[in-house]
Amino acid sequence: MSSPTPLLSRWRRIDSVATVLWWSLSAICQANATLQWLSPTAELADRLSPGALIYSPGSDGFTQATSRWSVYEAPNISLVVVPSVENDVAETVKYANQNNLPFIAVSGGHGAIITESRVQNGIEIWMNQLNTVEIDGYVARVDGGALTKTVSHALWQAGKQTVLASGDIKTIDRTCDLWWAMQGAGHNFGIVTSVSVKIYDIQYPDWAYEMFTFTGDKVEGLFDNLNVHLLRNGWPPVNIVNFAIFKRVPEIDVKPIIYLWIFQEGATSVDSAYSKPFHHLGPSATGVGSGTYLDVPRWLGWDSDAPSCQNSGLANTRFPIDIRSYNVQAVRKAYDLFTDVTQKIPELNGSRFLFEGYSLQGVKAVPGESTAYAFREDNLLVAPVISWTPSGPDIARKATDFGKRLRQIIYEGTGRSELHSYVNYAFGDETPQNWYGYERQRQQRLLGLKNNYDPDRKFSFYAPIA
Numbered sequence: 001m002s003s004p005t006p007l008l009s010r011w012r013r014i015d016s017v018a019t020v021l022w023w024s025l026s027a028i029c030q031a032n033a034t035l036q037w038l039s040p041t042a043e044l045a046d047r048l049s050p051g052a053l054i055y056s057p058g059s060d061g062f063t064q065a066t067s068r069w070s071v072y073e074a075p076n077i078s079l080v081v082v083p084s085v086e087n088d089v090a091e092t093v094k095y096a097n098q099n100n101l102p103f104i105a106v107s108g109g110h111g112a113i114i115t116e117s118r119v120q121n122g123i124e125i126w127m128n129q130l131n132t133v134e135i136d137g138y139v140a141r142v143d144g145g146a147l148t149k150t151v152s153h154a155l156w157q158a159g160k161q162t163v164l165a166s167g168d169i170k171t172i173d174r175t176c177d178l179w180w181a182m183q184g185a186g187h188n189f190g191i192v193t194s195v196s197v198k199i200y201d202i203q204y205p206d207w208a209y210e211m212f213t214f215t216g217d218k219v220e221g222l223f224d225n226l227n228v229h230l231l232r233n234g235w236p237p238v239n240i241v242n243f244a245i246f247k248r249v250p251e252i253d254v255k256p257i258i259y260l261w262i263f264q265e266g267a268t269s270v271d272s273a274y275s276k277p278f279h280h281l282g283p284s285a286t287g288v289g290s291g292t293y294l295d296v297p298r299w300l301g302w303d304s305d306a307p308s309c310q311n312s313g314l315a316n317t318r319f320p321i322d323i324r325s326y327n328v329q330a331v332r333k334a335y336d337l338f339t340d341v342t343q344k345i346p347e348l349n350g351s352r353f354l355f356e357g358y359s360l361q362g363v364k365a366v367p368g369e370s371t372a373y374a375f376r377e378d379n380l381l382v383a384p385v386i387s388w389t390p391s392g393p394d395i396a397r398k399a400t401d402f403g404k405r406l407r408q409i410i411y412e413g414t415g416r417s418e419l420h421s422y423v424n425y426a427f428g429d430e431t432p433q434n435w436y437g438y439e440r441q442r443q444q445r446l447l448g449l450k451n452n453y454d455p456d457r458k459f460s461f462y463a464p465i466a
């Protein structure tokens, strides 16, 4: 997670709806689209460029465009438009407004928040064709539908790295009110068709990892070690990332096991100062490797080919909470509940529990009031991912209850009165305070901008401000 550096940001107003060209925080996986022209809606088709596509229900293209990582409470789509140029996005928005139809942009289809189910009979604007990355010196222009893998691979090939920022028709800078809101709540204000980002020469091409497998009896030692040796009072080493998961792997243990990865930038092996305390705990298995930044998703098992990244018809819901450090007793309690429920309700035994620890110095260097992202004082992202095969409301209710209970345990362990919930992982039952911060001034500022730029609440399907 790094802070955005604004270069250019442009926006266009279409009737009462802003089409904002901004950054695309797409997930790691990529869709391999085979586009085809099927069943064009004549009036809309006339307004689009020759390269734009329209898919109707029943076509392969429609199925592909509407397939999602989580099928639970997904948007209800009756037509898909695949823009080929920026103006196609604008024309589709105008068409939707004129016909009083809801619309929603889709890039990677990894959005899993249940507020998206408020889209009924909507038009999906699939950004799949707006996916190029152009590099010009120290600026990259990234289309709004480009997924993370496309961007990181294109930049790496050119010897560059990024800090995400924005670009579009009207140039804005740090003094523009919308710029503040776009950094943390941008999906409430428009559709990103492109972004210009400042890029930098790669400084440290090497990456290394160590991976550990632990049985459940090691929970206390492991999370205590994470607090002491990697989190370091909220100032983790700048080149270290750690990631842990509870997961059932019956071939290894009858109870859920814990995988831990430690990644180090700028090294061909992980410094033993970070890994040694975990070896001392007695893992059941270990692994090491080295490569480049592009290898990291594969090491983690979250690359575009990995099962966890596929649109496989599962319901996947997350219940995120940002915290400052691990309350080891709370993590133990959560582990025990995770063990109990995934044993008693086999339909939920594919669920995972994620514990993510990134380097934070770039995040904390940005003043909290300078962007709409509110929770810079937090240090860790924790989230149960509850997965099941949809088979009716009963299992959905149990799954939701399970996720909420796990989050509640961690929340109570923080001793805080505020629940901070990372918007990219949100379940959808959280409040705007949980997503965008509790400060009255922050909420009022967001609301004022919403009233100004989106008075008709056209962009209100993903963690809406109001």
Ligand SMILES: Cc1cc2nc3c(=O)[nH]c(=O)nc-3n(C[C@H](O)[C@H](O)[C@H](O)COP(=O)(O)OP(=O)(O)OC[C@H]3O[C@@H](n4cnc5c(N)ncnc54)[C@H](O)[C@@H]3O)c2cc1C
Pocket: 024, 025, 026, 027, 028, 069, 104, 105, 106, 107, 108, 109, 110, 111, 112, 116, 127, 144, 145, 186, 187, 190, 191, 192, 193, 302, 308, 309, 424, 425, 461, 462
């Ligand atoms: C396997 C996996 C790994 C993940 N890893 C990470 C991670 O490492 N870090 C992280 O922060 N998050 C991560 N996420 C969460 C991810 O960032 C969010 O789910 C994000 O919303 C996915 O974006 P998308 O384009 O794939 O989803 P979509 O469902 O296509 O879009 C999500 C929301 O963004 C809107 N949107 C899409 N494109 C645009 C656009 N061009 N302009 C404006 N709005 C748009 C959509 O309308 C929708 O409301 C991960 C998710 C999964 C499933």
